[in-house]
Amino acid sequence: MPEPQAASPRTPDATRRSERSRRAIFDAALALVGEAGYARTTIEGIAARAGVGKQTIYRWWPSKAAVLLDAFLDLAGQAGEEGAGGLPDTGDLAADLKLVLRATVDELNDPRFDVPTRALTAEGVVDPDLGARFVERLLEPQLQLYVERLTAAQEAGHVRPGVDPRIALELFVGPLTHRWLLRTRPLTHAYADELVEYALHGIAPR
Incomplete structure (x- = not known):
């Protein structure tokens, strides 16, 4: 046998x-x-x-910290699947950016995302390896979506040819992150809309 x-x-x-x-x-x-x-x-x-x-x-x-990072990446991945497809491109850059920043505001105000994001952000300061993995695996892919949308707007003539999309995206996400991290003032949809208006049109008299 x-x-x-x-x-x-x-x-x-x-x-x-x-x-x-x-x-x-x-x-x-x-x-x-x-x-x-x-x-x-x-x-x-x-x-x-x-x-x-x-x-x-x-x-x-x-x-x-490593457990929490993978748990949060899994949670973010589930949320990403629900809204997969990158940033919207309706041809109206301001409207598209406002829509995305408003969704980001909602996410940052959601305790499911707020608490672990704060914990990982703080731990990443004292643990460079963890911080690098957090940036590489979660933040950078999200930022790349902004790069792609701004690049498309540039090709359509809606953004100046000499603008670096990787720097330009920080005009939107930087202030939003700063207000969320320091809790200086409430994070609202109205604030997200103002960021888009200021970033796209500047603050000098028109």
Whole structure:
């Protein structure tokens, strides 16, 4: 009789269990950071909330910051799938930018995104590797969408030929991020609209 074949080291059931565990860990990390704050969130707490051993977490991630980064990237990825396709291009640059900045305002005012983004931003200052991964995997792809939209506007004659889209996008996202980060004043749709008007038309008398 033929020898029975050894079981695959990665069976479908094991893969499904790993995915369920990973999903539970992501949900637990985001929930705990939202409830207790980043400083009081621990690997032990995440493991208990997710119903897994902390060794499972350490097998996949070296720190709670790394867990939170992947959990947030997963959350952002789900939101991105809902609005996939890049920035709108209706031919009206001002209207398109206002629409996108208003959506960004809504996201930054949503505790699901606000709390982990603040935690990762702060941790990225003291952990350069984490900060670099946060920029590379989340921020830069989002900024590239602005570059593509501004480049299209430039080709259509709606933006001056000599303007660098990578610098120009900072006129929109920079002030928005500054107000959100420092909480100087409320983040509103009206503010997003004003940013677009000031950036596109300047502040000098017309």
